[in-house]
Amino acid sequence: MLHKRAIYAILTAALGSLAAAAVAGSKPESADDxxxxxxxxxxxxxxxxxxADFDGSSFEIVANNTIAGTSTSWLLLKEPNFLYAVDENSDTTRLFNFDPDTNEIELVQNATGSSGxxxxxxxxxxxxxxxAAFAASAVDVWDIAADDGTLTLLKTISVGGTPGPVVGRQDSPHPHQALLDPSGRFFVVNDLGxxxxxxxxxxxxxxxTNRISVEPSGNGPRHGAFYPPGADxxxxYFLASEIASLVKAFELTYTDNDNGIELKEIQSLSTxxxxxxxANSTSASAAELxxxxxxxxxxxxxxxxxxxxxxxxxxxxDIDKDEPLAFVDQISSGGLVPRMFSLAADESVLYLTNQNGENGLLAFTRDADTGSLVEKPVASVTRDVFGAPSFGPQYVKEIGV
Structure with missing residues (x-):
């Protein structure tokens, strides 16, 4: 996580008429069908x-909901209409009503939970x-079972633990992700701090129910993913460690005791x-996985x-190998600080956001056979469309319509 989390709305300039603007993407590649x-x-x-709408060759921004003084760090849609959003600069978790037909986004509730x-x-x-509340060293548990999707705070889990050695980045516990395992029972929480x-x-x-140490000291666990995809x-489990810029592979075992899940590291290599x-290995930080x-x-x-x-x-x-990961290739993000990316539903495209640099939103074509990404983006929107330097978008996800 970037170290500007204490900044509260340094910039409040409006995004102008962005909601109605059509933003054409660069079109160096075709995206048929x-x-x-x-x-x-x-x-x-x-x-x-x-x-935004993406037609395979360009983006069009079709709606914009702006709340001054906030910084949307993550979004989660309970289809078809309930959109939850968190603000990394406050203790507010928000519920919006989202109409996918009209693209209207209407604030329904501001709920107070943990900060950051x-x-x-x-x-x-x-x-x-x-x-996962990075700033508050906590995990909030919300009841959202109501017919209208409203939020009721059930409990706040103080994660505890001994901070790591990296001054300024590990001064306290910093849970960065709470990821549901495929069984639907357990959440794995990566604690960077x-x-x-x-x-x-x-x-x-x-x-x-369990605390699993990740080596080396000061690596900073951030985001992960379970394997195999789609299994019960x-x-x-694969992990990106932010501070040390490492990607790690673990064998995962469901236990008969109260621990629930055990992890055994089998590989660790540079991202x-x-x-x-x-150019600067000290500042370099892994992010999304x-x-x-x-x-x-x-x-x-x-x-x-x-x-x-x-x-x-x-x-x-290659999960059958003792060390299943092998580096293949790398492409430019088209900008700076690519905090988050996601694959399209059909995985033909990887969507990516940059918080700084030239481009704020990009789509990269993905080869279905090799998995490689085409470095020249099929579509892009410059970062200045979204805001000033260092304040570009932080999240992008395709949704069903």
């Missing part, structure tokens, strides 16, 4: 929640939602290939590299 997709975008200087929430996740039946992965059991009143239970080192639906490819974004642009690295996965 791609229907119009709808995207949710979060971030910018004024807490914007944007809706960076990630939201539903339980299996979407009656409960967890929020304590170099641990926590296990929360939904069948044990959402209490922490996981056999492996940079040998030919693509960061995602695995393709076929389980053969892993992607991770690299920020604050001090290179001309930051990057996205691509690894192959």
């Amino acid at each position: 791609v229907s119009v997709s709808k995207l949710l975008i979060g971030g910018g200087p004024s807490g914007a929640i944007l809706v 929430v960076a990630f939201l996740e539903f339980n299996k039946d979407k009656t409960v939602m967890l929020g 304590t170099d641990t992965i926590l296990i929360i059991d939904s069948e044990a009143d959402y209490n922490i 239970k996981a056999t492996h 940079f290939g040998a030919d693509f080192p960061p 995602a695995i393709s639906a076929d389980g053969k490819h892993l992607y991770v974004s690299n920020r604050l590299t001090a290179n001309e642009t930051d990057s996205v690295s691509h690894f192959s996965i």
Whole structure:
């Protein structure tokens, strides 16, 4: 997580007539047979929640909901209409009513929880939602079972633990993600501040049942993904460690005791290939991680590299090998600070946001056979459309329509 979380709305300039503006993307590549997709975008200087249409070759911003003084760090849609948003600069979790037909976004509720929430996740039946509160060293547990989707805070879990050695980045626990495992019972919480992965059991009143140390000290666990994709239970877990810029593979075991899940590290390697080192390895920070639906490819974004642009690295996965990850290639992110990216539903495209640099929103074509990304984006929107330098978008996700 970037270290500007204490900044409260330095910039409150309006995004102008963005909601009605059509933003043409660069079109160096064709994107045949791609229907119009709808995207949710979060971030910018004024807490914007944007809706964009992507037709395979360009983006069009079709809606903009802005709340001055906020900074939208994560969004989560309970289809078809309930949109939850968190503001990393406050203790507010918000509920919006979202109409996918008209693209209207209407604020319904401001609920008070922990400060600095960076990630939201539903339980299996979407009656409960967890929020990983980076700033507050806590995980919020919300009841969202009401017919109108409103939020009721059930409990706040203080994660505890001993902070890591990196001054300024590990001065306290910093849970960055609470990820539901494929069984639908456990949440895995990556704690950047304590170099641990926590296990929360939904069948044990959402209490922490296990704490797993991640080496080396000072690596900073951030985001992860379970393997195999789409399975009823996981056999492996992959992790991006932010501070040390590492990608790690773990064997995952469901236990018969109260721990619930155990993890055994089997591989750790740099998020940079040998030919693509960061200009500044001290500041370089891994961010997002995602695995393709076929389980053969892993992607991770690299920020604050001090290179001309930051990057996205691509690894192959061969789960039958003792060390399943192998670096394949790397592309420019088209800007700086690619905090978050996501794959399209059909995985033909990778959507990416940059908080700084030239481009704020991009779409990269993905080869279905090799998993490689085409470096020249099929569409892009410049960062200045979203806001001032360092305040570009933080979140992008395709949604069903």
